[in-house]
Amino acid sequence: xxxxxxxxxxxxxxxxQNVTFRCDxxxxxxxxxxxxxxxxxxxxxxxYFQNEAQLEKSxxxxxxxxxxxxxxxxxxxxxxxTEQGDSAMxxxxxxxxxxxxxxxxxxxxxxxxxxx
Amino acid sequence: EDKVVQSPLSLVVHEGxxxxxxxxxxxxxxxxxxxxxxxxKAPTFLFMLTSSGIEKKSGRLSSILDKKELFSILNITAxxxxxxxxxxxxxEAGDDKIIFGKGTxxxxxx
Numbered sequence: 001x002x003x004x005x006x007x008x009x010x011x012x013x014x015x016x017q018n019v020t021f022r023c024d025x026x027x028x029x030x031x032x033x034x035x036x037x038x039x040x041x042x043x044x045x046x047x048y049f050q051n052e053a054q055l056e057k058s059x060x061x062x063x064x065x066x067x068x069x070x071x072x073x074x075x076x077x078x079x080x081x082t083e084q085g086d087s088a089m090x091x092x093x094x095x096x097x098x099x100x101x102x103x104x105x106x107x108x109x110x111x112x113x114x115x116x
Numbered sequence: 117e118d119k120v121v122q123s124p125l126s127l128v129v130h131e132g133x134x135x136x137x138x139x140x141x142x143x144x145x146x147x148x149x150x151x152x153x154x155x156x157k158a159p160t161f162l163f164m165l166t167s168s169g170i171e172k173k174s175g176r177l178s179s180i181l182d183k184k185e186l187f188s189i190l191n192i193t194a195x196x197x198x199x200x201x202x203x204x205x206x207x208e209a210g211d212d213k214i215i216f217g218k219g220t221x222x223x224x225x226x
Binding site: 035104 | 160212216217219
């Protein structure tokens with residue numbers, strides 16, 4: 001399967017712990033996006049990369065959140081000192097165009113985070 | 117503030133019915149509008165629309181964009197139980213951000 005891959009699929013942790021998620025995009029895609037989705041809502045943009053450069057960060061991304069894409073391939077999203085409000089599905093998407101108008105994003109299955 | 121509004125938020129119909137889902141938007145420097153279907157996991161791509169008045173079709177699904185009135189519709193004819201899902205509308209704005217609506221939850225009764 002050469003789609004977008006996310007790990008882990010589920011993460012349950014206690015409040016205050018740090019968590020890290022990984023996303024492996026489609027191999028030829030140079031753009032990688034992170035979204036957060038809560039129940040009954042559409043995905044909310046968090047940040048995106050073009051190759052290894054982080055080009056945009058949403059104001060939703062507090063200083064407890066950090067994302068990296070060190071070699072322009074896979075990406076990690078880390079949440080420090082998790083809070084109950086961080087419970088959500090974290091979706092990763094990738095695309096290959098210079099602007100997404102040329103090609104749509106392809107999504108991974110997401111990592112579901114539950115904070116106890 | 118950029119926004120995408122979908123209606124209705126939920127819809128229940130019988131198998132075989134035709135449904136129309138609506139998406140209106142207000143964004144800076146519109147680039148494209150996208151429709152996705154989301155079942156239990158990842159949203160899957162349906163359509164990308166950039167030009168007004170040109171219908172895109174895929175089987176029983178079709179969609180059209182009106183850039184003057186700032187809306188799009190997604191039609192599904194002869195609905196089947198497998199069409200039950202959340203249908204997401206998203207708009208790409210000039211700053212490369214994608215703004216999603218809340219989605220329409222469609223349930224098809226057998």
